[in-house]
Amino acid sequence: MAEKYDVVALGEYLVDFSPSGCGKMGNPLYEMNPGGAPTNCLAACSALGGKTAIIGAVGADLFGAFLKRKAADANIDISGLQTVQMNTTLVFVSVDKTGNREFAFVRDPGADTQIDADKTNMSLIDNARYFHFGTLSLTDEPARSATICAVRHAKQLGVRISFDPNYRAPLWKDEADAIKWMRWGLEQADLVKISEEELQMLFGKDIDTGAKEALSFGVQELYVTAGSRGAYFYSHSEQCYDKGFSVEAVDTTGCGDAFTGAILYQSCREAGKSAVERLRFANAVGALCAMRLGGMSSMPDMKLVAHMLENGV
Template sequence: MAKGGEETFILSMKKSFGGSAANTIVALARLGKRVGFIGNIGNDEEGKEMLRDFEKEKVDIAGIRKFNDKTGFALCFVDSSGERALYVYPGANDFLSIDEERLSYAKKAEILHLSSFVGGTSIEEQKKLVEELGNVKISFAPGELYTSKGLAFVKEILSKSYVVFLNKREIKLLTGKNYEEGAGELLRAGAKVIAITLGEEGCYIASKKEKLKVKAFPTQVIDTTGAGDAFAAGFLFGLLEGKDLYECGKIGNRVASLCISKVGAREGLPSREFALQILK
């Protein structure tokens, strides 16, 4: 990866669909779950392509709205070790708003999964949504965009979350502590379950009743893009199937290992046949 003032060359380029929450939703759809998406697209060809892709993946698009702006995108750079750097342009996502129609749509869910936005206004809409949801379980993947702003920035959502997904770097940014101590702080803040991805070490899961470490599945790392999103999908699949936290972590690790074995956030995601094998 080039640093400031350096130049390097690109071996190959590829255009694909992404977005943290979108990746998780698509993974759950492939695993056979009924899913929908709330978000904005621009009035451009990329927005049209995104809608077509969601429909192909069997994602309900009733919560998506079109704005006269560019569809948000990210530039993702991956080095020879599989590590990545992201540059994100929010585009139409800066106009996200939650009204009665979208609130009613979200209330139909068993779990609502939230991720981060680049713009500063969208988190206020997320807070408003979480406040009104009642019995819907909240799944929250704040990512580095939110965790870099500190605990106070996300505390309103975190305190109402059933499960919070982070990696080691993010929990350090959020709490200033290592992942075990940081998980304890987030549990005290109100979250019910903390799931922390540890790369080749697997994952760490903490609740008030138990603390677990689940080993990773050995795999050749091609591209880590979307690994956390894939883990979240596997974990949430386990929750929806009534699995215990250890099994949820195990499924999350397996789905993530398949994701990082291919280039791109979605190319390696498993199918319903994989889910049926898990449930045997």
């Protein structure tokens, strides 16, 4: 019998170059880290004990080889990872004193956009509890068609669908195109994690009103992250809020993805938890991620999360 996965994700897998001090000449140094929102999400779920797999594409270069090793080290199944004759996508991350980031992408168009539907191992989705995707695989072909194909495949099988818009302005031809595909994602998804800024971008309203509009797209569970102010949960019958944890943020790269991975882990393994408990748990995972450099490499295990939940630090 085929292995059952908690989460199978499709999307960008790339190299984050995170700031790492200065060299002898006073110039900034950058450390190479594996990254990309869908893969960060899987890494978070795997670190907590979930079974995960990635569908994506990396280049036939040293960066692609690095990413394959790191995903395997994180216990992410890489059998759906395609190797293409194009440069692996790179991202240079700058972090300010509060841990907030800016991104500079090297993606023209980049290996992550070359996911080929005809070469995609759809059987991974057959054996998933959740199929997860974002919008960066919708910016360019052929990845856009592969994403649409995978979503349709998941729907036909009754696999629950999770979506995180993860808007990155430099990768879209214009904001209108991004909004179009973000709305399409909402129409496909059962569970959505979205930032407060993305909700405002889509609906131009406060969180409560925007959340109600998002639910009208057919979303069953909506999680809205608000940075240091915590997170909100909305469904058609319930809404709640958790203020999160006050921590010294070192690098917020991957925090939202860590939150999403924690929500998906609980949905698969701890479905009996209340919405408030799910929010608290996911906020703890996101806070712990913020306390360390790097995205995928900073995901906490269950022991660290339990300590955070018990002690608040």
